[in-house]
Amino acid sequence: MKKNKSIQKEPFVRIVKRDNIKLPKIILIYSIAIVGGLLLSGLISVLFSEKGIGDFFQSLFTGAFGSERKFWLLLQDTSLLLGTSMALLPAFKMKFWNLGGNGQILVSCLSAIACMFYLGGKVSDSVIILLMFFASVIAGALWAVIPAIFKAKFNTNESLFTLMMNYIATGLVSLCITIWVKSGSGVLAPIAYGNIPEIGNKYLLPIILFVLITVFMYIYLRSAKHGYEISVVGESINTAKYVGIKVDKVIIRTMLLSGAIAGLVGFILAGSINHTISTASANNMGFTGIMATWLASFNPLLIMLTSFFITFISKGMVEVRKTFMFTNDSISNIVVGIVYFAIIICSFFINYKLVFRKKEKEEIKK
Amino acid sequence: MKKFSKVLALCLALVMVVGCLTACGEKTPDEPAAENIKVALICLHGDSSTYDKNFIDAFKLACENKGLTADDYTIVTDIPEDTACYDQAADLAETYDLIFADSFGHESHMIKAAQEFPEVEFCHATGTRAHTENLPNFHNAFASIYEGRYLAGVAAGMKLVELYGDDEGKVSDENAKIGYVGAFPYAEVISGYTSFYLGAKSIVENATMEVRYTNSWYDETAEKTTALALIDAGCKLISQHADSWGAPTACEEKNIPNVSYNGSTEEKAPNTFIIASRINWAPYFEYIIDCVQNDKAIDTDWTGTLATGSVEITALGAAAAEGTQDKLDEVKKGLQDGTIKVFDCSTFTVDGEELTSFIADVDDAGDYKPETEVVETENGITFVNESAKRSAPYFNVIIDGITAVTE
Numbered sequence: 001m002k003k004n005k006s007i008q009k010e011p012f013v014r015i016v017k018r019d020n021i022k023l024p025k026i027i028l029i030y031s032i033a034i035v036g037g038l039l040l041s042g043l044i045s046v047l048f049s050e051k052g053i054g055d056f057f058q059s060l061f062t063g064a065f066g067s068e069r070k071f072w073l074l075l076q077d078t079s080l081l082l083g084t085s086m087a088l089l090p091a092f093k094m095k096f097w098n099l100g101g102n103g104q105i106l107v108s109c110l111s112a113i114a115c116m117f118y119l120g121g122k123v124s125d126s127v128i129i130l131l132m133f134f135a136s137v138i139a140g141a142l143w144a145v146i147p148a149i150f151k152a153k154f155n156t157n158e159s160l161f162t163l164m165m166n167y168i169a170t171g172l173v174s175l176c177i178t179i180w181v182k183s184g185s186g187v188l189a190p191i192a193y194g195n196i197p198e199i200g201n202k203y204l205l206p207i208i209l210f211v212l213i214t215v216f217m218y219i220y221l222r223s224a225k226h227g228y229e230i231s232v233v234g235e236s237i238n239t240a241k242y243v244g245i246k247v248d249k250v251i252i253r254t255m256l257l258s259g260a261i262a263g264l265v266g267f268i269l270a271g272s273i274n275h276t277i278s279t280a281s282a283n284n285m286g287f288t289g290i291m292a293t294w295l296a297s298f299n300p301l302l303i304m305l306t307s308f309f310i311t312f313i314s315k316g317m318v319e320v321r322k323t324f325m326f327t328n329d330s331i332s333n334i335v336v337g338i339v340y341f342a343i344i345i346c347s348f349f350i351n352y353k354l355v356f357r358k359k360e361k362e363e364i365k366k
Numbered sequence: 367m368k369k370f371s372k373v374l375a376l377c378l379a380l381v382m383v384v385g386c387l388t389a390c391g392e393k394t395p396d397e398p399a400a401e402n403i404k405v406a407l408i409c410l411h412g413d414s415s416t417y418d419k420n421f422i423d424a425f426k427l428a429c430e431n432k433g434l435t436a437d438d439y440t441i442v443t444d445i446p447e448d449t450a451c452y453d454q455a456a457d458l459a460e461t462y463d464l465i466f467a468d469s470f471g472h473e474s475h476m477i478k479a480a481q482e483f484p485e486v487e488f489c490h491a492t493g494t495r496a497h498t499e500n501l502p503n504f505h506n507a508f509a510s511i512y513e514g515r516y517l518a519g520v521a522a523g524m525k526l527v528e529l530y531g532d533d534e535g536k537v538s539d540e541n542a543k544i545g546y547v548g549a550f551p552y553a554e555v556i557s558g559y560t561s562f563y564l565g566a567k568s569i570v571e572n573a574t575m576e577v578r579y580t581n582s583w584y585d586e587t588a589e590k591t592t593a594l595a596l597i598d599a600g601c602k603l604i605s606q607h608a609d610s611w612g613a614p615t616a617c618e619e620k621n622i623p624n625v626s627y628n629g630s631t632e633e634k635a636p637n638t639f640i641i642a643s644r645i646n647w648a649p650y651f652e653y654i655i656d657c658v659q660n661d662k663a664i665d666t667d668w669t670g671t672l673a674t675g676s677v678e679i680t681a682l683g684a685a686a687a688e689g690t691q692d693k694l695d696e697v698k699k700g701l702q703d704g705t706i707k708v709f710d711c712s713t714f715t716v717d718g719e720e721l722t723s724f725i726a727d728v729d730d731a732g733d734y735k736p737e738t739e740v741v742e743t744e745n746g747i748t749f750v751n752e753s754a755k756r757s758a759p760y761f762n763v764i765i766d767g768i769t770a771v772t773e
Contacts, residue, residue: 067457067460069453069456069457069460070457073453174581174582178581182734183552183553183727183730183734184550184551184552184553184555184556184762185470185471185550185552185554186549186550186552186581186582186583187447187470187471189473189474189732190474190475273448273449274448274449275449276448276474278446278447278448278471279582280446281448283446318442321442321443322440322441322442323440325436325440325441326443327409327412327413327418327419327422327441327443328411328412328413328414328443328444329412329443329444330412330414
């Protein structure tokens with residue numbers, strides 16, 4: 001050892017894999033990352049305005065929790081993101097990189113709106129809502145299963161395929177609006193028919209629905225045979241084949257489920273929240289959902305936390321923009337980026353640690 | 367992992383609750399009404415859209431002119447045209463006295479909020495439904511921007527003559543072709559490009575115009591590629607009704623003169639920018655702030671004009687033809703004293719015939735059925751009286767000389 005040292009100098013810093021990190025340390029690392037990220041974001045915001053860092057944090061929290069309405073909206077939007085993440089989760093567990101969340105939500109939303117548009121006033125609302133439900137779930141599942149079939153049968157690249165399906169969905173929405181809105185304004189006014197009745201208040205339905213879906217997904221992935229098959233396919237396709245799992249079947253079945261859940265998000269957006277559609281109706285959740293899923297390391301319960309956190313930041317930043325008079329969303333995008341980045345970095349520090357070269361003096365003492 | 371998630375959940379929840387408490391505790395006390403009012407602006411996009419920037423700048427200016435401090439007004443950007451608009455408006459209505467939304471698709475959601483908060487005033491640009499909704503606190507506004515477009519068209523015609531005119535100022539058919547990037551085949555756009563075309567035609571008699579739509583109000587890539595496609599199709603000058611920098615930058619690249627909208631685009635297109643028309647919203651903002659401050663009723667449907675200062679043309683760009691300013695002054699005077707009418711039926715034909723009657727869909731009941739005659743005669747001129755029956759434009763006929771390609 002000593003001999004070796006005289007020949008080769010120890011590097012100043014080394015990266016060492018941690019063996020078993022304790023829970024308090026994990027929490028500490030995450031807290032430092034989040035608080036650090038927010039502080040840095042706050043400082044950047046302060047740099048571009050006359051307000052102080054206190055205003056930044058106050059607005060951030062006011063935007064999310066400032067009134068009863070804001071709080072309900074926070075929960076509602078969290079639940080939508082949670083629903084989208086649950087749609088993406090089984091595919092990701094299988095290492096099927098489904099980037100088509102937006103498209104799947106959009107086509108299902110469009111199918112539901114089509115039911116409202118064509119049947120509204122002609123048949124009873126309960127019939128319309130039932131049809132909307134099936135139409136959106138089927139549309140979402142169909143949009144997801146097309147790339148899955150190609151992946152299973154021809155081994156096409158699923159990321160590109162699902163991504164392209166998004167553009168087709170956007171085009172379809174644009175086309176339908178052009179046909180439906182005869183004035184040519186490109187804006188479909190909210191449709192009064194086929195609106196899903198409120199339960200309790202208008203925010204509660206999606207919240208309950210998507211929490212239930214999360215519980216279902218937790219059990220499905222953890223305890224069901226299907227869930228086990230998904231994880232085996234995700235780990236190694238060859239192993240899966242060797243133990244007798246029909247990989248094609250698993251890919252197609254899982255994507256049907258994934259698309260169907262995205263379909264539910266579209267159904268809720270159309271029937272319960274917006275009653276109208278635009279090319280931006282998916283609110284980019286197909287991608288934000290990836291973030292929520294990934295940050296939570298594919299754990300359904302943790303995804304509840306990450307979707308809440310992401311929604312909190314985005315709601316909070318709307319208020320920050322208001323307070324700081326930022327008249328575009330560039331600063332919010334920077335802030336959100338910094339916070340995500342901080343969290344991603346900290347996942348590195350949970351798995352690895354930095355070891356610095358010991359000082360000469362200490363060595364002499366030894 | 368399970369334990370970890372629980373503890374993490376607990377920690378985060380704690381942070382949030384503490385945040386909530388501090389936030390709730392520092393809620394601003396109820397403002398006394400009367401002179402100290404609070405006003406809010408809701409925008410579809412941020413100031414990177416020329417359309418929204420036009421509102422944002424005017425709003426700030428009007429608030430300052432009316433003595434409102436930064437604490438009295440707020441601007442919320444990037445609010446989509448769905449329930450998020452209602453949520454935002456309703457949230458603002460709890461603390462603000464006057465709320466304005468800038469995009470057509472915000473209207474239904476603003477109406478919903480107006481019904482819920484009768485004590486708050488809701489104003490909306492480009493909307494069509496205020497005059498039929500019968501809500502005392504919901505109002506529409508627009509401006510006779512077709513006059514500004516007409517003036518911009520005159521400047522465009524002058525440029526074509528300068529570039530391609532022979533000794534008598536005649537321009538060959540090939541060189542008299544203008545391209546136009548439109549957003550949607552919607553009355554606001556059609557009225558806008560028709561008035562622009564008529565302005566150019568008043569200088570270059572044989573001018574023709576090709577219109578292509580992007581089917582989006584804001585899509586920088588589509589606007590740019592559409593402008594480039596029009597240039598490739600032989601258009602010698604480009605104008606647009608779309609909200610991004612797409613078309614002006616395409617023109618600058620190809621060195622094709624550009625007539626802009628919503629404000630000057632000279633900073634990014636110094637060599638090709640001729641002129642821009644815009645609606646100056648500051649007079650309307652000042653008017654509504656004044657109304658709320660003094661408890662006066664706001665007009666249900668307000669149309670700004672050249673006289674109110676709502677219709678503006680920018681200073682001419684370096685690329686503008688010589689003598690343009692004098693011509694513009696002359697035409698502007700004519701528009702103001704009524705001797706020139708933009709939609710003068712004797713200056714254009716539809717399917718080869720002069721327009722003698724035009725029934726417009728002024729009452730927007732969602733049925734798309736036109737019901738109001740808008741051709742009128744005044745001072746011996748028979749013309750389509752645009753923006754008179756309601757503030758938002760309703761002229762949506764494709765006149766001869768314009769080809770509109772719906773893609």
